[in-house]
Amino acid sequence: MPIPDDNHLSENQRAWLELAGWLTAIAMPPLAWWCALRQGTPHDGAVFIGILAGTSAMWIFKLVPAFVPALFALLAVILFDIAPASVATAGFASNGFFMLLSVFAIGALMTKSGLTRRVSLWMLRQVPDTPGWRQAGLCLYGLALTPLIPSQLARGAIVAPFLSMLVDAGGKRRDAAAGLFASAVGGVSLAAAVCLTGKPANLLAFGLLDSQTQFAFDWLPWLCAASLAGALLLAAHFATMRLLFCYPAPPGMPDTLPQRRAGTPGPMSRTEWGALAAIGLILIGTLSAPYHRVDIPWLALAVLVALLLFGALRNEDLNQRVDWSALIFVGAILSWAPIMDITGIDGQIAASLGGLGALMKSDLPAFLALLCPACVLLRLALPELVAEILLLTLLLPLAQAAGVSQWLIGFAVLTMCEAYQFPYQSPYHLYLDGQLAAPTGYDRSLLLRYNLAMTLARALTLFVSLPFWSWLNIV
Secondary structure, rough: OOOOOHHHHHHHHHHHHHHHHHHHHHHHHHHHHHHOOOHOOOHHHHHHHHHHHHHHHHHHOOOOOHHHHHHHHHHHHOOOOOOOOOHHHHHHOOOHHHHHHHHHHHHOOOOOOOOHHHHHHHHHHOOOOOOOOHHHHHHHHHHHHHHOOOOHHHHHHHHHHHHHHHHOOOOOOOHHHHHHHHHHHHHHHHOOOOOOOEEEEEHHHHHHOOOHHHHHHOHHHHHHHHHHHHHHHHHHHHHHHHHHOOOOOOOOOOOOOHHOOOOOOOOHHHHHHHHHHHHHHHHHHHHHHHHOOOOOHHHHHHHHHHHHOOOOOOOOHHHHOOOHHHHHHHHHHHHHHHHHHHOOOOHHHHHHHHHHHHHHHHHHHHHHHHHHHHHHHHOOOOOOHHHHHHHHHHHHHHHHHHHHOOHHHHHHHHHHHOOOOOOHHHHHHHHHHHOOOOOOOHHHHHHHHHHHHHHHHHHHHHHHHHHHHHHOOOO
């Protein structure tokens, strides 16, 4: 059974749920350790499995902020001498950690400088006064933020004010509001797995790949490999919107949208020019990577250091606007792959799931046909990031042993775990819902039908992309 959303629980129910969570977190480690030993796992590996079991229980029951269990696991690995401290903390010196740090900081500069508001107003002024164009503009705005803001929730926070404005402009009709809400959700999430910097889990997956695969799939190659799946998913979104949310403009719709009454920002400030220059440098550096041969994470870090040296970002900006908890979380988790290698867990996974690895190698479409519903079912009970961690740590070593592309399996997991059906499964859905004005309602049954359709579309895009990936020699 899925864990209910905390917002719909009474204080007494929340207290009982927390008690059940702590009892589970205490009981799971020794139970998992004992089961692992019974399966022939070496002692250090069994202890690590016990640590992961306790960590997962804390995530599932949301007992503490997400980064705390990750730090707990790191500390336990060091205290129990499962791996050297240099290995346990290696995630904080990885490419993925510094990439995420740099992108978070540049996103903070965009917000602080007012560049995101300027771009938002400009984009919304281009939207014609029709329901379909409003939906498309809102979705495309979220998509444009995806490479620069590596968090669905942060993108949702930027999109939310304009969602409210467009809902108000549409007369607060339930079907119109549902269409705009679905567009905002699509803009925030559709390209999350397509861009390497689309969400923290992508950087986590990147850190779990072997060094050869990391070299082959940095920012631009990742985007190119995922481009067809992303285009198909976007086409499926617009087709679904056409089927579910096609309705005439309501009579008496105002000729002037709220964003046109919001005023025009003045000339661009030096901080805005700095943010724009930072984005341009990263874009140029990414496109010219084959020539200068500097890894994208270090290029992004160089841009960040330049911003700090010239005072575009100050200490208080980093403290207030960078999601340090997400950075700590990712840094602590990225060391799991080398720890699994040291303890022999990855080899045992490959041996115990040999049949699954053989299926992955001999019949990849059949494997994906099992993986897609497994992700959907797992997401009913687990938060997205927890489900992704579990599947990535299990399947990436298996893919390496089977000689199948780790990137392809990782991308499939990231794509399917992004899908959700019910609001409690998606923090950004709940956030957007909470940002709408209290009297505003939308047809939730239409949203459920949209989510179901897009879940099916995500699975289909993986199968349709297989020939393209084969042509790129990825399969």
